[in-house]
Amino acid sequence: MTTESAPASHRIVIVGAGFGGLETVYRLAGAPVSITLVDRRNHHLFQPLLYQVATAALATSEIAWPIRYLLRGRPDVTTLLATVTGVDTTARRVLIDGGDTLPYDTLVVATGARHAYFGHDEWEPFAPGLKTLEDATTLRRRILIAFEDAERESDLARRAALLTFVIIGAGPTGVELAGTIAELAHDTLPPDFRNIDTRKARVVLIEAGPRVLAGFADELSTYALRSLEDLGVEVAFGQPVTECTADGVVFGGRKLEAKTIIWAAGVRASPAAEWLGAPADRAGRVSVLPDLTVPGHPDVFAIGDTVTIAGPGGSPVPGIAPAAKQQGRYVAQTIRARLRGEKNVPFVYRHAGNLAQIGKRSAVIDFGRIKLRGALAWWIWGVAHIYFLIGLRNRLAVAISWLWIYTRQQRGARLITQGRAKVSNYWP
Amino acid sequence: MTTESAPASHRIVIVGAGFGGLETVYRLAGAPVSITLVDRRNHHLFQPLLYQVATAALATSEIAWPIRYLLRGRPDVTTLLATVTGVDTTARRVLIDGGDTLPYDTLVVATGARHAYFGHDEWEPFAPGLKTLEDATTLRRRILIAFEDAERESDLARRAALLTFVIIGAGPTGVELAGTIAELAHDTLPPDFRNIDTRKARVVLIEAGPRVLAGFADELSTYALRSLEDLGVEVAFGQPVTECTADGVVFGGRKLEAKTIIWAAGVRASPAAEWLGAPADRAGRVSVLPDLTVPGHPDVFAIGDTVTIAGPGGSPVPGIAPAAKQQGRYVAQTIRARLRGEKNVPFVYRHAGNLAQIGKRSAVIDFGRIKLRGALAWWIWGVAHIYFLIGLRNRLAVAISWLWIYTRQQRGARLITQGRAKVSNYWP
Numbered sequence: 064m065t066t067e068s069a070p071a072s073h074r075i076v077i078v079g080a081g082f083g084g085l086e087t088v089y090r091l092a093g094a095p096v097s098i099t100l101v102d103r104r105n106h107h108l109f110q111p112l113l114y115q116v117a118t119a120a121l122a123t124s125e126i127a128w129p130i131r132y133l134l135r136g137r138p139d140v141t142t143l144l145a146t147v148t149g150v151d152t153t154a155r156r157v158l159i160d161g162g163d164t165l166p167y168d169t170l171v172v173a174t175g176a177r178h179a180y181f182g183h184d185e186w187e188p189f190a191p192g193l194k195t196l197e198d199a200t201t202l203r204r205r206i207l208i209a210f211e212d213a214e215r216e217s218d219l220a221r222r223a224a225l226l227t228f229v230i231i232g233a234g235p236t237g238v239e240l241a242g243t244i245a246e247l248a249h250d251t252l253p254p255d256f257r258n259i260d261t262r263k264a265r266v267v268l269i270e271a272g273p274r275v276l277a278g279f280a281d282e283l284s285t286y287a288l289r290s291l292e293d294l295g296v297e298v299a300f301g302q303p304v305t306e307c308t309a310d311g312v313v314f315g316g317r318k319l320e321a322k323t324i325i326w327a328a329g330v331r332a333s334p335a336a337e338w339l340g341a342p343a344d345r346a347g348r349v350s351v352l353p354d355l356t357v358p359g360h361p362d363v364f365a366i367g368d369t370v371t372i373a374g375p376g377g378s379p380v381p382g383i384a385p386a387a388k389q390q391g392r393y394v395a396q397t398i399r400a401r402l403r404g405e406k407n408v409p410f411v412y413r414h415a416g417n418l419a420q421i422g423k424r425s426a427v428i429d430f431g432r433i434k435l436r437g438a439l440a441w442w443i444w445g446v447a448h449i450y451f452l453i454g455l456r457n458r459l460a461v462a463i464s465w466l467w468i469y470t471r472q473q474r475g476a477r478l479i480t481q482g483r484a485k486v487s488n489y490w491p
Numbered sequence: 492m493t494t495e496s497a498p499a500s501h502r503i504v505i506v507g508a509g510f511g512g513l514e515t516v517y518r519l520a521g522a523p524v525s526i527t528l529v530d531r532r533n534h535h536l537f538q539p540l541l542y543q544v545a546t547a548a549l550a551t552s553e554i555a556w557p558i559r560y561l562l563r564g565r566p567d568v569t570t571l572l573a574t575v576t577g578v579d580t581t582a583r584r585v586l587i588d589g590g591d592t593l594p595y596d597t598l599v600v601a602t603g604a605r606h607a608y609f610g611h612d613e614w615e616p617f618a619p620g621l622k623t624l625e626d627a628t629t630l631r632r633r634i635l636i637a638f639e640d641a642e643r644e645s646d647l648a649r650r651a652a653l654l655t656f657v658i659i660g661a662g663p664t665g666v667e668l669a670g671t672i673a674e675l676a677h678d679t680l681p682p683d684f685r686n687i688d689t690r691k692a693r694v695v696l697i698e699a700g701p702r703v704l705a706g707f708a709d710e711l712s713t714y715a716l717r718s719l720e721d722l723g724v725e726v727a728f729g730q731p732v733t734e735c736t737a738d739g740v741v742f743g744g745r746k747l748e749a750k751t752i753i754w755a756a757g758v759r760a761s762p763a764a765e766w767l768g769a770p771a772d773r774a775g776r777v778s779v780l781p782d783l784t785v786p787g788h789p790d791v792f793a794i795g796d797t798v799t800i801a802g803p804g805g806s807p808v809p810g811i812a813p814a815a816k817q818q819g820r821y822v823a824q825t826i827r828a829r830l831r832g833e834k835n836v837p838f839v840y841r842h843a844g845n846l847a848q849i850g851k852r853s854a855v856i857d858f859g860r861i862k863l864r865g866a867l868a869w870w871i872w873g874v875a876h877i878y879f880l881i882g883l884r885n886r887l888a889v890a891i892s893w894l895w896i897y898t899r900q901q902r903g904a905r906l907i908t909q910g911r912a913k914v915s916n917y918w919p
Contacts, residue, residue, distance in 0.1 A: 104907070105639060105905070105906070105907040106905075106906050106907070122551070122553075123550070123551075123904075124550040124903050124906055125550075127906055129683070129905040129906070131683040131684065132683055132901070132905065134683075135682040135683045136682070138685070140685075141686070142642075142683075142685075143639075143643060144636070144639040144642075144643075144907070145643065161643070163643070196906070196908050197908055200908070207533060208572070211533060211572040212572075214570075214572075215571060215572075215589070254564070255557070255559040255560055255562075255570075256559065257566070257568075257570075258569070456891065456895050456901065456903060457903075459891060460891065463887060467884050473884065475552050475884060475885075476551075476552040477534075477557040477560065478533070478534050478552055478555055478557070478624065479532070479534070479572070480625055480628070
């Protein structure tokens, strides 16, 4: 970077503008610091609704905001679109693509996680995951093209494979995807096709463990399972997937022919641990100290999905947006305390609850003592998600999109873009 | 195709679901025919607002609709996502990708046009055009990344090249792009950047001819030029571009360093003339007969941007949406007449007028005798475009997007997707 961006005050570099990184920036407003926020994307993404982009319910721009626009009123923050390639903790510099470096007094690493295949990276082309906007538009394209190809296919076996959608992993993302794809096939699409009956599409949710939504209370898992089955989703338990190919999956020793497979079964942290030479768990998550600093580097914080830390009761803090935000807030408080020459208490995670939507009329919410399910839970889920979106415009846009889906079965973003059609020219 | 889709009634195949093809389908409602509508995209695109997607004002889904959704209430219409590879006019079959064929009694070719480089196809990577949604998101990415890279660039010459935007061709698309990019740079982006002043960005509109908006009356061209200059656009006349590279353009014998170049200077028709062995003009447009059939093939109609035909006064019918729609309506009428054993009168084009927006407060409208410009013209332009959008939802969405831009300088779709960041995995 140029010297003109090297400030006189305490320099903070924050890597990653997800929930954790952005919250850190917000909570440092007015502090005597100068912040550089680096992300390899130009947008902050509201990941909890990403599955709705993948299923054509929402448009990409409804759940993503330009990072620098969010921080336009903060002259103390410089936003950079750049890819971090490493950290020189001795010289206190972050290395970015193009050979530039960003000097820091305090570093906050909030670089998130990515889906992982447990040693089967070769499955990725056949079973893409869902973490970025591009993942979502890729899945949307695959799902919509499967129906298009089925409409053209006269071979019944091939048509059946095109109309079989497999989701691997029955956590919140897997459950939400399965429910929404079932609704897409059974409610939205039937009047649009002539040669196929999209209501006959199979949606198969495969879970290696014994129940769906393992992070929720037992009774809510049971309810979620019944709701999924009401939507026509087939759920298979206790059968880990042993193979993914272009033609389908193998699980429980049998082969299921399916042209669309979605991976929702596991994540791996960003390479933050490698950059920092820090201890990490099997999923690559940095084991941070109780003040969220990296062992041996009191000037480096790491937060969010890229770290692991024990929560109350000893179980790990879950990789969800509220946890990342709490950590971001804590880091901002700690930096402020240090600048005043004070110490901060260790980080304490407060679990607010778990939410998952199951189709457009049902949800489950686990607040611990209070457990909700069904239509009321769905309304709370919907209002909470609209509330957490940023800005009136996007709240309005998402509310309108949902209104249209719920009243008219009309999904506004059924676009197949990129991919099959040649991009650079319409005709060769 | 399978035999199950081969109907007993008069079979019509329509290739292309743009304004012309879709209008033909709409106007054939209730006729004793069975229609197959083929498009290589799954969506109908409202091209007149495509430049607003390219400049981050509108989201892709606000100006595109799934074709089969638009025709869900028409059991007589089968929609196919397929690429036409040729036409066997002897056997009366359309050939599509995958080796399938579509038999027809009447064929309607409405396959549009694509931007063209007048024998300089090698310019395309450096000066992309604007005809498809992918073109628009590609341009959007390039424009937004230019500002991002400028923010990181310390070399002043390179920074200036990053902040120079060249638009080649001053027809409606070029004028609209130039005005909107100038507003983006001068109104929307300034508060978001720290190292650069986006108001210093140069927007250069290069026109080989003697004036902007050559299809409009002289006085409106003059007004449009003044409006563009008020927005800070530099306009260069009478200087054809002789070179496009990754670093800039050469025109009028001088080199202009620019990292973003947009091509809005010419089109070439689809390969319909080749498929049909039909006479065509230099731009590849089929020379159709007065009843819009292809010479020698009375059962084949061709309409829209892929044909050329003389309008009233002998000048060619312009390549605009209303012309394509009139032709689609005419073809539907002719098919209905033929099925009744009657003849139809030759096609007569009625020119309603030309419209172009110049930034967010001004437009020019040439109705022939009535000429409008300025704020009133802008309001008519805006209302007309919202009216011609399909469906309440998109009208609402576009109106909200424009409201936000006009009251808050906030563009809702400033997303950089695909391209630079790796798509398949966040980390190598």
